[in-house]
Amino acid sequence: ESRVSADAKALVADTANQVQDLSTNAINLTNAKAEDLVAQAGVEFRCNADFVKRGVLEQLQFIIDDLKFWQDNGSHLAQKPNHAxxxxxxxxxxxxxxxxxxxxxxxxxxxxxxxxxxxxxxxxxxxxxxxxxxxxxxxxxxxxxxxxxxxxxxxxxxxxxxxxxxxxxxxxxxxxxxxxxxxxxxxxxxxRPAGKLQLSNPVFSPPSPVAQKDAVTLKVTVTNTGGLPVQAFTIKWQPDPADERYLSVNSPHALQPGQSQIFQLDGSYVYQRDGDIEGTISLSTGDELLRHSITVLPAPPSRFDYRIRLRTWDVPAGHAAADGEVRVTLVGTQRSTGEIKVAGNFRRGEWESVIISNVEDIGDFRYVKINYDDGDEDNGWALDRIEVTNLTTKTLLADQVCHQWYGNDAPLQNKCP
CATH class of the missing domain: 2.60.40 (Immunoglobulin-like)
Structure with missing residues (x-):
């Protein structure tokens, strides 16, 4: 009889615990998970009060039925309530x-x-x-x-x-x-497809740089065409395949699916050669390589050839300078050339010329300085005009009327214009 009494007490205690747990867990479902449930907006909501009530009633009914079965048979029901x-x-x-x-x-x-x-x-x-x-x-x-x-x-x-x-x-x-x-x-x-980066729209500044002179910068667009975010990545630009140097930039944050962002690469690059140069832009993620071509203009020459032409003035009083010597100096805004002799007889109405080779850039043309050594005969001659050409760049620098006398009773030195 004591064993039966003890089993009955245990059953009562277990039943009380089941009821207590039932109420506590019901509260947890309906209240504590409210934020999760509300977050599922647009999803059919079946965990409502009626559902919970139905579950509580089924469990309470099972507890009652189990108690009755135990009273009649001294054991619990084998068949438990089905889940939902x-x-x-x-x-x-x-x-x-x-x-x-x-x-x-x-x-x-x-x-x-x-x-x-x-x-x-x-x-x-x-x-x-x-x-x-x-x-x-x-x-x-x-x-x-x-x-x-x-x-x-x-x-x-x-x-x-x-x-x-x-x-x-x-x-x-x-x-x-x-x-x-x-x-x-x-x-x-x-x-979901993995995150995938795509490079596009490279913008070079300047777009047509001069070799050995212009510092080129690059902006490029990166788009995540995949289905997941791509975490931190690096963009690398190798401007010239003949040069191992490259520029790079690190992404400051992840790129979300469908998101595009323009990146400015750190630093700049000066091309050392001219022509159509094919460079590459790459990603540390191993996604596609973007090849690009940029036209690099030739570097300006550092040394030049100049030609000076002198035309004598065809006037009756003019003589030839055959017995004398004519020397010229080309003067620019940056520097002057050395003095050089102009070969020729300087007869009336004729052109004489001289080429000054392999000299540094004089800058913008200013004038030609003329020195005349009249020799023993003391002949005078007249300068009609001068013509100055940069032969390296094929540029006419001056075509000027001078109308100047040299020698005899005239000065031996002058400039034109």
């Missing part, structure tokens, strides 16, 4: 590629890698197994996910150890419950 699922959060899991596997993207999960299953009548001894099916509903295998019993109203699924090497588009995870084998609970699997 009201919500799987999230009901779709995104997977992203990683080598030969597909890993779970936790972006839409409250806790990393964890799927919450809500309902009632969950039991630790009646947890589901989960199998992977393809789009045609064919079972492939059991997945490496172990359900964890949390409360009468909640179980958790941890996907941390499942890598889905054999998943295909349209695949899903299907629950297999021991108490209700045909309960159609599923988690859809969405295969």
């Amino acid at each position: 699922v009201c919500w799987i959060n999230p009901s779709a899991v995104s997977l992203y590629p990683s080598g030969n596997n597909w890993l779970v993207d936790s972006g839409n999960m409250s806790e990393k890698g964890i799927v919450y299953v809500y309902g009632y009548n969950f039991r630790a001894d009646a947890l589901p197994t989960l199998e992977l099916q393809n789009a045609e509903g064919q079972a492939l295998r059991k997945i490496n996910v172990t359900p964890a019993y949390v409360t009468h109203y909640q179980i958790n699924l941890d996907f941390a150890n499942e890598t889905f090497p054999d998943v295909t588009a349209g695949g899903r995870v299907v629950f297999r419950w021991p108490d209700v084998p045909d309960d159609p609970n599923t988690i859809n699997l969405t295969l």
Whole structure:
């Protein structure tokens, strides 16, 4: 009799605990998870007050029936109440590629890698197994996910150890419950393409640089055309394949799917050769390589050839300068050339010329300085005009009328213009 009395007391205590747990867990489901439930806007909401009430009533009825059965038979009911699922959060899991596997993207999960299953009548001894099916509903295998019993109203699924090497588009995870084998609970699997970066719209400044002179900068657009964010990455620019040097810039933050951003590469580059040069812009992620061509203009020459032409003035009083010597100096804004002799007889109405070779840039033309040594005959001659040409750049610098006399009673030195 004492044994029966003790069993009865234990049964009463266990029943009281069940009722207490039932009320506590019901409150947890309806209140503590409110934020998670509200966050699922647009999803059919089945975990409402009526659902919870129905679960509580079923459990209370089972407790009553179990008490009656125990009174009549001295043991508990073998058949427990069937579970019911009201919500799987999230009901779709995104997977992203990683080598030969597909890993779970936790972006839409409250806790990393964890799927919450809500309902009632969950039991630790009646947890589901989960199998992977393809789009045609064919079972492939059991997945490496172990359900964890949390409360009468909640179980958790941890996907941390499942890598889905054999998943295909349209695949899903299907629950297999021991108490209700045909309960159609599923988690859809969405295969998201990995983040993929695309380079476009390179902008060079200046667009047509001069070799050995202009410092070139680069801006380029990077777009994430994939399905997942791309974390920190580096852009590298090798302007000239004949030169190992490169410029680079690091992204300050992740680039989200569909997002584009313009990057200015650090520093500048001076091309050492001219022509159409094909450079490359690359990404540290290993995504596509962008090849570009830029036209580099020849570097300006550092030394020049100049030609000076002198035309004598055809006037009656003029004589030849055959017995004398004419020397000229070319004067510019930056420097002057050395004095050089102009060979020729300087007869009336004729052109005489001299070339000054391999001299530094004189800058802008100013004038020609003329020195005349009249020799023994003291002949005078008249200068009609001068013509100065930069032979290196094929540029006419001056074509000037002078009308100047040299020698005899005129000065021996002058300039034109």
